[in-house]
Amino acid sequence: GGHSDYLEPSKMILRKHIQKRLSAYFSQGENAVVGTLESPIDFQALWGEWHYRRTVAGLGSYAATTEGSGRWMTPTELFRPHYSRIIARHIAHDFLSRPDAHDGAPLHLVEFGGGRGTHAAAVLDYLHTDRPALLANAAYTLIDGSESLTRLQRRTLARFEKMGVRIDVARADVGSLVAESALDSHLSASDVPTYVCAFELLDNLPHDKV
Numbered sequence: 621g622g623h624s625d626y627l628e629p630s631k632m633i634l635r636k637h638i639q640k641r642l643s644a645y646f647s648q649g650e651n652a653v654v655g656t657l658e659s660p661i662d663f664q665a666l667w668g669e670w671h672y673r674r675t676v677a678g679l680g681s682y683a684a685t686t687e688g689s690g691r692w693m694t695p696t697e698l699f700r701p702h703y704s705r706i707i708a709r710h711i712a713h714d715f716l717s718r719p720d721a722h723d724g725a726p727l728h729l730v731e732f733g734g735g736r737g738t739h740a741a742a743v744l745d746y747l748h749t750d751r752p753a754l755l756a757n758a759a760y761t762l763i764d765g766s767e768s769l770t771r772l773q774r775r776t777l778a779r780f781e782k783m784g785v786r787i788d789v790a791r792a793d794v795g796s797l798v799a800e801s802a803l804d805s806h807l808s809a810s811d812v813p814t815y816v817c818a819f820e821l822l823d824n825l826p827h828d829k830v
Contacts, residue, residue: 654735654769655693660700694820696739704742711743711815712751718813727758728814733821734762734789735769737776744780759786759812765793 666672676698695703711729715721734740740760747755760777764770770791777787 654697656697656736656738657693657700661698663699663702694735696735696742696819700738701742701745704739705746707739707817708743708746709750712747712754715754715813715815721813724753724757726812727754728810728812729758729760730814730816731760731762732764732816732818734764734773735820737762737769737773739817739819740773741776741780744777744785748780748783755783755785759788761788761790763790763792765791767791 661672661675663672666675715725715727729740729743731740740762744755744758744760747758760780762770762773762777764773770789773789774787777785777789781787
């Protein structure tokens, strides 16, 4: 005892501390949260892995992002649109392989933590060009805890609403929804085939130290 520089350990449990820091991070403007490239990487022009690594390294702190530098970029952004189109093809193939499925059947897509809306836009673009009959009966729901990103998602996906696609963007903290068993407030029970995407989500959920 007697040490003047001794600080009493915080009484805040780890998951609360992480949740507080994440809340502050995601409350920033859209470009400070997730970066994006002004134009996609031309992968066909790359000569191999070394060329890809050099290309990414050349981005520095993502100085090539639109309207400023994002803190980091997701695979959806780095590999756009290919990353999302692969997933979209899988969803379409799996959906149409169902015994009760057909091109005119309803399809519900759900994304937790939708970022800039890039993945949703790429998936819907794929359906528009390759599976238009599926797009005609598709609905897309995004649930995200960031106010700035949900605003951006609405702007990004507005063109699909004009095509008649039902787009629902909700601002809600996924961790809190799960902890409070409140997912039903945004996703009601349904017989419609539903595909859930939750990229970059698990590593952004509050947790305790074991």
